[in-house]
Amino acid sequence: MLELDFTIRTVALGAVLLGITSGVLGSFAVLRQQSLLGETLSHAALPGICLGFLLAGGRQLGPLLLGALLSGALAALLVLLFIRRSRLKTDAALGIVLSVFFAVGIVLLTYIANQDHAGQAGLDAFLFGQAAAMLPSDVALMAWITILALALVLVFWKEFKAVSFDPGYSVSLGLPVLALEVLMTLMVALAIVIGLQLVGVVLMAAMLIAPAAAARQWTKGLGSMVALAALFGAVSGLAGALVSASARGLATGPLIVIAASLLVAASLLLAPERGLLPAAWRAYRARRKLPQQRVLIDLYRLAVAHQDPGYPIEQGMLASLYGFDPGAVLAQLRRQGWIRPLSHEPTEQAHWALTEAGYRQAAELWGR
């Protein structure tokens, strides 16, 4: 049994809460094809953090996170404005806003580093996260935001679903689509804010995208996808926190992201219907079956032509049809119980006839 000290428990709990929130909200972002919005919002939080630091005159979490939320919201607004009022496409608008805000953030960060502020060293921890700095009060804040996010998703479930699937049609139903979209974006911004301390602005977007992308591979419904994304997020958070606690000098945030990415890789490879390996296996099976099906169908057509389901067909005749002796394929068909060997006077050569099951199987294949 792992002996968990107080700091590790705090970090692990925070990481699990972050994983749940970002998994749930990230699912909607990914389905709305707005994965990059999270990337932009998290990078855009940096100037807000720095301004919060300068205005508050120190590293107090409240002002820092408020600054992050405000500059993230401003960035989201700018993106929306660019898309509506200019000819920029969404990706270009996101890219421009991301880089400008991040550049301003880095400028402010270096400016602060050259001032003689107390505790300035802690600020660049927001770039990649600094889990060890987490306090129980921070975890309590994360818990409240997680509860708020889950409650909003439950309350507006069918509206969020409709808007994510078909916003234009949702407008025609009378749903306040713009307000719902703003609410979803705001919730993503909130999730980012609570993730900043743990994962940092650079990697936070991965927490929104990775659990949702992994969950999509395994599920068929929105409900199961959101639930599984929350679980994947929580597992990644827990794994990252525990692994980083197992040795000195392992950063928690990046480890959480690596854990989530491993889940994505495993899901892309292994998921039963959408995974690459199962698909390759199905293709391999189909390729192997093709000659069998071909021979079965030819036997069936010969049987039909002779108006006798059990008509014996000489192996040599098939060999001349294909240009090689199909003995191996015939053996496979025999093992499956679809054909049986029989002797046919006066020739000595091997003969084959369809069994009843083989006749039915061939008829079905031929009819397709």
Next chain:
Amino acid sequence: MLHEPDLALHIEDLTVSYHSKPVLWDIDLNVPPGVLAAIVGPNGAGKTTLIKSVLGLVKPAAGHITLFGRSYREQRRLVGYVPQRASVDWDFPTTVLDVVMMGLYGQLGWLRRPGRRQREQALVALAQVGMEHYAGRQISQLSGGQQQRVFLARALVQDAALYLMDEPLAGVDATTEQAIITLLKTLRSQGKTVIVVHHDLQTVASYFDFLVLLNVRLIAQGPMSEVYTGDNLRRAYGGQIALLREAEHARA
């Protein structure tokens, strides 16, 4: 106050522009109730924009629109919309029945989840388009024609008086096309008004009884027999001779 209450759709002086270039210019359009109307015109004629303006999805630069005498905002419940099939991501994780039930979300109101009654309504609508056996199917596994019929069922479940459909026959096979046309004619026989963006000049005269010819401006409108003339088509399509020759052939 009622304005032109005897018309299913009344559009006056409608102008819509994208980036200060007009896509619809000074449209006056009157569609009487109970017709099966086609909106026809070349690519870029503004057909989709016209439908989206009626639904308030694009903001007009000028003009007004009424449905059965009142603004769309007041008449929303009377309108069923079938968007272009390609306008959504069909890989969304949901089932056929779920998509059809979305047609009832507006009537359900906040906080209420669709229940047994809504399921039954959705199943009835699916049966109308011949898709009742696909209720539990993932939408990602549907063919193009099946996707189109799911969108139709989603609008049918709204039990609207006026249906606006954007290219419901685009990319569907001949059997599905016939099934959809039969359905549209059934709707008309129930007294509903159906307005359809259509792209095939060869079939338009046999499928529809009311024609709107559009090319940024309104070229002609009225009963099919009066409006479907070579002269009108030439004015709508300009130099696209090949298309016109096909249409002439179809008319002969």
